[in-house]
Amino acid sequence: MPTDIILLGHGSGGKLSHQLLDDLIIPTLSGVALKDQNDAAILTAPSHHGRLAFTTDSYVVDPIFFPGGNIGDLAINGTVNDLAMSGARPFAISVGLILEEGLPFAELRRILESMRVAASQAGVSIVTGDTKVVPKGKADKIFINTAGIGILDHSFILTGSGAKPGDKILINGTIGDHGMAILAKREGLDLDSDICSDCAPLNGLVEDILAAGGDAVHVLRDPTRGGVATTLKEIARQSGTDLLLNETELPVKREVNGVCSILGLDPLYVANEGKLLCIVSAEKSGDVLAAMHSHPYGREAAVIGEVTGIGSARLSLRTAIGGLRSIEMLSGEQLPRIC
Amino acid sequence: MPTDIILLGHGSGGKLSHQLLDDLIIPTLSGVALKDQNDAAILTAPSHHGRLAFTTDSYVVDPIFFPGGNIGDLAINGTVNDLAMSGARPFAISVGLILEEGLPFAELRRILESMRVAASQAGVSIVTGDTKVVPKGKADKIFINTAGIGILDHSFILTGSGAKPGDKILINGTIGDHGMAILAKREGLDLDSDICSDCAPLNGLVEDILAAGGDAVHVLRDPTRGGVATTLKEIARQSGTDLLLNETELPVKREVNGVCSILGLDPLYVANEGKLLCIVSAEKSGDVLAAMHSHPYGREAAVIGEVTGIGSARLSLRTAIGGLRSIEMLSGEQLPRIC
Numbered sequence: 225m226p227t228d229i230i231l232l233g234h235g236s237g238g239k240l241s242h243q244l245l246d247d248l249i250i251p252t253l254s255g256v257a258l259k260d261q262n263d264a265a266i267l268t269a270p271s272h273h274g275r276l277a278f279t280t281d282s283y284v285v286d287p288i289f290f291p292g293g294n295i296g297d298l299a300i301n302g303t304v305n306d307l308a309m310s311g312a313r314p315f316a317i318s319v320g321l322i323l324e325e326g327l328p329f330a331e332l333r334r335i336l337e338s339m340r341v342a343a344s345q346a347g348v349s350i351v352t353g354d355t356k357v358v359p360k361g362k363a364d365k366i367f368i369n370t371a372g373i374g375i376l377d378h379s380f381i382l383t384g385s386g387a388k389p390g391d392k393i394l395i396n397g398t399i400g401d402h403g404m405a406i407l408a409k410r411e412g413l414d415l416d417s418d419i420c421s422d423c424a425p426l427n428g429l430v431e432d433i434l435a436a437g438g439d440a441v442h443v444l445r446d447p448t449r450g451g452v453a454t455t456l457k458e459i460a461r462q463s464g465t466d467l468l469l470n471e472t473e474l475p476v477k478r479e480v481n482g483v484c485s486i487l488g489l490d491p492l493y494v495a496n497e498g499k500l501l502c503i504v505s506a507e508k509s510g511d512v513l514a515a516m517h518s519h520p521y522g523r524e525a526a527v528i529g530e531v532t533g534i535g536s537a538r539l540s541l542r543t544a545i546g547g548l549r550s551i552e553m554l555s556g557e558q559l560p561r562i563c
Numbered sequence: 564m565p566t567d568i569i570l571l572g573h574g575s576g577g578k579l580s581h582q583l584l585d586d587l588i589i590p591t592l593s594g595v596a597l598k599d600q601n602d603a604a605i606l607t608a609p610s611h612h613g614r615l616a617f618t619t620d621s622y623v624v625d626p627i628f629f630p631g632g633n634i635g636d637l638a639i640n641g642t643v644n645d646l647a648m649s650g651a652r653p654f655a656i657s658v659g660l661i662l663e664e665g666l667p668f669a670e671l672r673r674i675l676e677s678m679r680v681a682a683s684q685a686g687v688s689i690v691t692g693d694t695k696v697v698p699k700g701k702a703d704k705i706f707i708n709t710a711g712i713g714i715l716d717h718s719f720i721l722t723g724s725g726a727k728p729g730d731k732i733l734i735n736g737t738i739g740d741h742g743m744a745i746l747a748k749r750e751g752l753d754l755d756s757d758i759c760s761d762c763a764p765l766n767g768l769v770e771d772i773l774a775a776g777g778d779a780v781h782v783l784r785d786p787t788r789g790g791v792a793t794t795l796k797e798i799a800r801q802s803g804t805d806l807l808l809n810e811t812e813l814p815v816k817r818e819v820n821g822v823c824s825i826l827g828l829d830p831l832y833v834a835n836e837g838k839l840l841c842i843v844s845a846e847k848s849g850d851v852l853a854a855m856h857s858h859p860y861g862r863e864a865a866v867i868g869e870v871t872g873i874g875s876a877r878l879s880l881r882t883a884i885g886g887l888r889s890i891e892m893l894s895g896e897q898l899p900r901i902c
Contacts, residue, residue, distance in 0.1 A: 232899045235899065235900075236899075237789030238793050239894045240894070262648070263649055263784065264617060264711075266614065268613050269615050270613065273607070276712070277604065278606055278690060279602060279657070280657035280659045282695045282708060284695045284697050316617055320619045320620065320710070322661075351617060353619065356622075363703070369710075371708075372603075382601075384601060448576065449576025449580070450575060450576030450577045450580070553578045554575055554577025554578065559575075560574065560698065
C-alpha cells in the first residue's frame, strides 16, 4: 500500500508498522542499534561505579517546525541537556513517537533526520524506540518522548540544593530566543528581524565548565519552560538561599526584547533550549566564565547575579534604575506548548 | 486557583506545574525519588558488568479505563515486560505524561495510583518524570510514555534470532484477552461474560522460567500489538527458522473466541498484555512448563508449537481439522489504540 501519509495501520504492530520501521525510521536514524528490534536494547554502560543519570521529557511544541530547529532536534537536545545538567555524559537515548493519522511522510522524514543529526552532534546513540498512531484529531501532528541514560564519571553531585552564599550565577548567552521564535512563528508575526531558537546540545559546554570549575561548580540547570526566573526560583527553594539578579547584566537580544515589550512578556519567563545557568563559587567564576567564552555555545556568557545568603528562598532583581524587584515563579500559562 | 480539571497552566513549568507535581503527582507516586526535581535522577545500578537493558513505549489506549486495568498500570507493566523479555531485572522507570486540557483530576489520580501499585508489584522504582499539557482537542485525555532500565545479571542473550530447530514454543496462558476487553469496552458491547485484560507484570514469571531453563531458553517475547501471529512471524524472520503452531493447543477463552467469531477477528492477531512466548530447547521444555504452571501468571501455560527447521521464516498453523495454514503478519489496522 504505497502512501505518503501516516495511516492508522502504521501503528498496528503488523506489516505496515514493520514497513515504516524498515523503510523510514531505522534507515533515517541510521547507525543506531534499533535494527535488532527486540523488546529492549542491550547496552554496556562504561561506568566504573555504576552511577547513572536517567531522565525523560515529552515534546509537544507547536509549530513542529520553527526558525532554528524542529520538534526532532528539540527532543534530542532537550534530553541531552537534562543529562548534562546533572553532570552526566549522555550515553543512550530512547525515542517514543506518537503520530497523528495523516502526518505527511515528508515531515516525519525531516524530523527524524534532524534527530539523527542532533544525536550525532551530541555524541549520543539512539538505541531503542516505539511508534504509535492515533486517529486524526486525537493528537496534533507528532508528539515525541525521549528518555536518556547518562554516565557519571566524577564524584561530586550537581543539584539545585548546592547553591551557597557568595556563589556567582552565570548564563551562557541571551535569554528568551526559543520562546519568542516559537511564538513569532505560531502567531505569524511579520518581524523584520530573524529571531531563532537557541536549541543546541550543551554537553560539550558542560564538559568545559566542569574542567574549569571542578567541584566549585555547585548547580547547573537549563532554564526551559518557565524561563530563567522560574528556574532560579526553584534553585532558591531547593537550596534555601536568596538570589539576586542584575537586570543590566542579563543578555537579551534587542529583537527579543522588542517583541516581548510589544506583547507584554518578560524575557525572564520565556523558555530557552540552548542555555544553562551555572552557579559556581566566586573564586572559580572567572575561570568558568572564560571557559564558557571559549565555547561556541558560550560566546555571550555573562555573570548575571549572585547568591546573597541563606534566607527564605527569595529571588530579587536589581533593575536598571537601581530598584529591587521580587521575582516569583511563572503563574498561569504564558506560552503553551513551547517545548 | 482551585480546580478539578487540568488547565493549560499545569504544563507551563511555573507555579501551577509545581502545584500539580507537589500536590498530586509526587505524593501519589510516593516512595519515588521524583522529590529532588533535578533535571535527571541519579541512580546506582547494581550491575557487576555494566550490562543494561533499555526500552521505551508510549501508551495511547482508548478507552483509558477498561476491565482489568487502565492506561496507568498498562504503561508500567508494558515496560516492565519489555525489560523482562530481554532477561533483565527491571530497575528504574521514567514516566512522561501528555495531558489534554480538561482531564479531570480524579481520573489522573486514579491512573497515577494504578501506576504506583503496578510499580510496587513489579518491584521497580519510578525515578523521573515529565508532564506536558496540550489544549483541548489536541490529544485524547492522556498519553503516557514509560522508559525503563533493567539490569542483566546473567551472561546469555535472549533475542528473536535465538530460535533453533527442535525448540518448543510455550505460552503462559490464554490469548486475546486484552484486545477483546478493550474492544468490548470501546464499542459498548453488552456481553454476558466478563472479558478482562490480562495486563500483568511478567518479570517474576521470567525469573522462574530462567531459573528452570537457564540458557536453554532461547527467546522470550511478549505478544502485544499484532498478537501471537505477528510476534512469532518476527521471530521466524530474525532467526531464519520455520515455526509450526498447533491450533488445538492454543489456549483461548471461550468468551474471547465467541466475540472474535462474531466480529470476524482472529485471536492470533489480538493484543495481549500479560502473556509471553518462550522458545526453549525440547529437553528443558518440560521443566520450563512446570515452572510456568507453578506461577500465578502461568497456570494455563501450554506448549503451542515448535521450531521445525531452518527455512524461509515461514509460520504455519496446523488447524483443528489437520490442515496447514500459512500465517502472515497483521496487515492493516485490526484494532487501533489497543495499548
